[in-house]
Amino acid sequence: MKTLSKRILGSVAIVLFAGLIVTLRAKDVPPAGAPANAPAARHADPHDAPKVSAESALKRLVDGNERYISAKAERPNQNSDRRVEVAKGQHPFAIVLACADSRVSPEVVLDQGLGDLFVVRLAGNVVSDEAIASIEYAAAHLGSSLVVVLGHQKCGAVKATMDVVLKGEHPHGNIAFLVDAIRPAVVRAKGLPGDLLDNAIKVNALLMVDEIKRTPRCAR
Numbered sequence: 547m548k549t550l551s552k553r554i555l556g557s558v559a560i561v562l563f564a565g566l567i568v569t570l571r572a573k574d575v576p577p578a579g580a581p582a583n584a585p586a587a588r589h590a591d592p593h594d595a596p597k598v599s600a601e602s603a604l605k606r607l608v609d610g611n612e613r614y615i616s617a618k619a620e621r622p623n624q625n626s627d628r629r630v631e632v633a634k635g636q637h638p639f640a641i642v643l644a645c646a647d648s649r650v651s652p653e654v655v656l657d658q659g660l661g662d663l664f665v666v667r668l669a670g671n672v673v674s675d676e677a678i679a680s681i682e683y684a685a686a687h688l689g690s691s692l693v694v695v696l697g698h699q700k701c702g703a704v705k706a707t708m709d710v711v712l713k714g715e716h717p718h719g720n721i722a723f724l725v726d727a728i729r730p731a732v733v734r735a736k737g738l739p740g741d742l743l744d745n746a747i748k749v750n751a752l753l754m755v756d757e758i759k760r761t762p763r764c765a766r
């Protein structure tokens with residue numbers, strides 16, 4: 547379910563809200579499994595990159611997600627020919643900031659393959675300085691035209707933050723950093739009708755889009 551479309555990187559930044567499982571909805575080193583004599587991967591010149599508009603990129607992602615949902619995944623670009631191709635350079639058509647949850651791997655739930663997506667993953671799909679730097683790299687050097695923040699149902703990081711905010715639980719160790727990042731979404735979602743966790747997940751993804759847009763090199 548698409549919940550927001552925003553302009554970013556001179557293109558469209560999208561938040562997809564991915565349902566979990568049933569309802570769901572690279573650099574200098576050659577990919578694992580590439581032949582030993584394959585040419586060394588290189589940083590791609592964005593001017594050499596295939597021109598995939600943000601709108602086309604989004605359609606590819608939505609179409610792939612629909613294939614996944616309907617158990618018609620094609621698992622494109624995952625054969626040995628593709629490994630050799632991307633060893634020469636990468637031109638991912640989209641950047642995806644996703645949760646680290648093991649059940650929502652972007653290449654799987656969006657039915658894409660090697661070299662298609664530049665994926666940054668942190669629990670709760672939160673934005674950190676390192677995440678922003680990674681997004682900037684892909685936008686500036688790899689020719690990616692679309693940034694997607696991918697939230698998902700039953701997100702444990704958001705649920706844990708809810709428990710802190712609503713029940714006064716204390717996060718352990720460095721989990722507090724995640725809670726601090728997600729807390730504003732939970733607070734905002736408290737006033738919305740409907741399921742609090744679902745709302746907090748959506749609001750969290752939208753706030754992360756706003757966070758990315760506030761980065762000078764990303765926003766236009």
Ligand SMILES: [Zn+2]
Pocket residue numbers: 645646647669670671698700701702703704
């Ligand atoms: Zn999650």
